[in-house]
Amino acid sequence: MANDGAAASVPTRRLSPGLQRVLRQLPMGAPELWAIEAGEIDAVIDYGSANAILFPDARRALRDRGKRTAAAEHRARCALPRRNGVLAAVHGAAYRRLMPALEPVLLEAGDVLHEAGAPIRHVYFPVDCVICLLTTIDGPQTVATGLVGHEGMAGIPLALEVGVSAVRAEVQVSGTALRMAATPFTNELKRGPQLRRQLYRYVQMELTQARLMAACIASHHFEQRLASWFLMIADRASVPEMCLTQEQLAAALNVRRVSVTLASGSLRSCGLISYHRGRIAILDRAGLERASCGCWRPVEATTRHDD
Ligand SMILES: [Zn+2]
Structure with missing residues (x-):
């Protein structure tokens, strides 16, 4: 009316x-x-x-809030590449060319990014996830020969003009990565030297890491290796608590699950870690370093970008 x-x-x-x-x-x-x-x-x-x-005031307030949220999301998205060691070392025009091709993705533990012998369709720059490089031996048996965190990139063969992976790249700790399709990635490597130079450095680090891991498996007691593994993952995951199942650990370290149960139980009884339902937290970092074989340390030292 x-x-x-x-x-x-x-x-x-x-x-x-x-x-x-x-x-x-x-x-x-x-x-x-x-x-x-x-x-x-x-x-x-x-x-x-x-x-x-x-009413107009409420409509305006909602619109302004939407703009602020979109701006905050844009800033957070733009900051992601700076949290990866390889991308953070790329600047200027090369960085601006890379940005539109980088897609933030949430990776879950157990995701297989590329299988051994299969084509590499994307490369992944971890932000806070950890990716394990597994070498297959005798069918289903695997052993970790590399660990990629925020210092590196998964899909290194593409940087060497090889389109097929020699290892299975499987997510060990869930988190965010920046994904880039193979074609723009290889195009950027041909176009400018910055990304190529950073990746060649990283290839050297990854080779060193693989050699150290092989030497560690051959030389050190499993409990020491497990302590080193926890330290290596903690340094890459950037979270206080890691979600790692005993099956994951057994597959990565090429041991039976019972060995993981016994060794992690021993580290826990010493008060070095807490381990409950797959959630691991380091309680005594210095103690865990002493309990380890020390192989986490040289690997970490080779993953720094000093220039
Ligand atoms: Zn070792």
């Missing part, structure tokens, strides 16, 4: 026709009109169309 009283108490000129129609249905002097005039109501329900109609 039309009502001139609504128009008299509320400045209707700046209101949408739909809002004016709803207000005209209110009786003159209704308390809702006073509340609207005092700016205490943000929206009304139009029962005719079953829609909520926002």
